[in-house]
Every structure is written in structure tokens, then in C-alpha cells.
Amino acid sequence: MRPAGPHDARDSSRSTWTRRNGQVVLLGTQCPQCGNLAFPGRDFCDRCLTEMSNNSVEIRPTGVVYSCSSVHVAPAGFKVPYQIGYVDLSSGVRVLAQLQGGASKARLAPGDAVTADAGQIRTEPDGTKVESYVFRVMKDESQ
Numbered sequence: 001m002r003p004a005g006p007h008d009a010r011d012s013s014r015s016t017w018t019r020r021n022g023q024v025v026l027l028g029t030q031c032p033q034c035g036n037l038a039f040p041g042r043d044f045c046d047r048c049l050t051e052m053s054n055n056s057v058e059i060r061p062t063g064v065v066y067s068c069s070s071v072h073v074a075p076a077g078f079k080v081p082y083q084i085g086y087v088d089l090s091s092g093v094r095v096l097a098q099l100q101g102g103a104s105k106a107r108l109a110p111g112d113a114v115t116a117d118a119g120q121i122r123t124e125p126d127g128t129k130v131e132s133y134v135f136r137v138m139k140d141e142s143q
Helices: none
Strands: 017-020 021-028 058-061 062-071 082-089 096-097 113-123 130-136
Touching: 017 130, 021 113, 062 096
Parallel strands: 096 130
Antiparallel strands: 017 021, 021 058, 062 082, 062 113, 082 096, 113 130
16 A cells, blocks of 8 residues: 655645654644745745745644545545545634544544544555545544
8 A cells, every 4th residue: 555645735845744653643834924824835835925935833633524525426545435524623723625424424424523534545556555535424532
């Protein structure tokens, strides 16, 4: 399985996520002037236009589903149906990503607590599985 490439085609050297100790770590940028967080990372702050390309930060990968939808018609390589949605991360950043249910819940819904994980998002024509960050329902720690 190979990881999906960066989302920002202008800068192919900037990665949006990595794995550390089995956990997904989201990589963004933070403005040194106003403190605004961005994911994926950006060269300039969208609030104050200060350069922030050198201010990489880890963004906490937990949040709540803001909205979601099922995709039934997709490009080649994507297994349908699949779910996408906006997730409001606990850091205040909103991100669009694939949502993948788990054993306790097949489909996610607005208000569900989620965390980033690595998951297969598509398959290349040669059969190579491509993985990226996805969001899954948070495990209930009381169980």
C-alpha cells in the first residue's frame, strides 16, 4: 500500500500527514502573526496574509463530524458507496475527508466524535492500494 500524495499540488514536498507510533499525525501550518491554524499547510495566512510556510505544526486529529454525504458515483479506483464529510477538529480547523465507520457504527453522522486514522481510499489501475488519513468513530474508552 502506498500513501496518497500531498493535497497541495503547488508544493509536492509538503506532506499533510504521517504516522508516529501507530497513530496518524496531521501536519499543518500556524501563522506567526495571528496564530491562525491551517490544514493542509499553506504558504500564507488566509486571515492576515503573513508568510507561514516555515511554521509547520501538528494538529490534534480528533473532532466532530459537521456534515457528511454518501458518494455513489466516483472516479475509477474508488469503491462505492463511500462517505465523505467535513470534520471540525478540536483545534478549530475544518477538514474534508473520507469517513469510515467501524465495528460499532457503519455510517457516521453529524455530531459523531471522530479521530484520524490511516485507511485505504482508492486502488490504482495496477492494483496498488492507496491510503490516506480518514476519520473513524472514536472508541469509547469506558468499554
